[in-house]
Amino acid sequence: DSADQIGYGVTTILTDAGVQRMRLRADSAYAYEGPQRHELFGVDVTFYSPEGRETSHLVARRGTYEWRTGDMTARDDVVVTTPEGARLETSILQYRRKDDLIIGSARFHWTTKDQDVVGEGFTSDPELKNVQTQRARGALGPVRVDK
Numbered sequence: 001d002s003a004d005q006i007g008y009g010v011t012t013i014l015t016d017a018g019v020q021r022m023r024l025r026a027d028s029a030y031a032y033e034g035p036q037r038h039e040l041f042g043v044d045v046t047f048y049s050p051e052g053r054e055t056s057h058l059v060a061r062r063g064t065y066e067w068r069t070g071d072m073t074a075r076d077d078v079v080v081t082t083p084e085g086a087r088l089e090t091s092i093l094q095y096r097r098k099d100d101l102i103i104g105s106a107r108f109h110w111t112t113k114d115q116d117v118v119g120e121g122f123t124s125d126p127e128l129k130n131v132q133t134q135r136a137r138g139a140l141g142p143v144r145v146d147k
Helices: none
Strands: 005-016 019-032 037-048 054-066 072-081 087-096 101-111 116-124 137-139
Touching: 005 037, 019 054, 037 072, 087 116
Parallel strands: none
Antiparallel strands: 005 019, 019 037, 037 054, 054 072, 072 087, 087 101, 101 116, 116 137
16 A cells, blocks of 8 residues: 655644644655555644643654544554653553544553553543553552543
């Protein structure tokens, strides 16, 4: 399957009501017009609050960006960090633009100054303030654990 376009040093900016909400950069991208998606390599994403404040930064080896929805899937050595020092590591996660959520179905490791948690599957805001998980273990601080 050959790409319709190949780009190097690609940047995409998503806005909402004129405010930047996400900046996606990739070392290279293969664009497929039919399914309206980019296959990304060397992924670097910055998330912003509704006020335009940087909330988190994501890096991954590969990803897929859906043009129609603004959704993204990051794969392979995914790391999300926040300005406050929280860090989430996993092998795959999805960003759902409509809900402004990051969702992971694989094993993850989440650390903050007060917590060190390993689990299987999570849902969170991109700021990593409201992390919900199942089958978590580790040093839990004020984390909501769903059963």
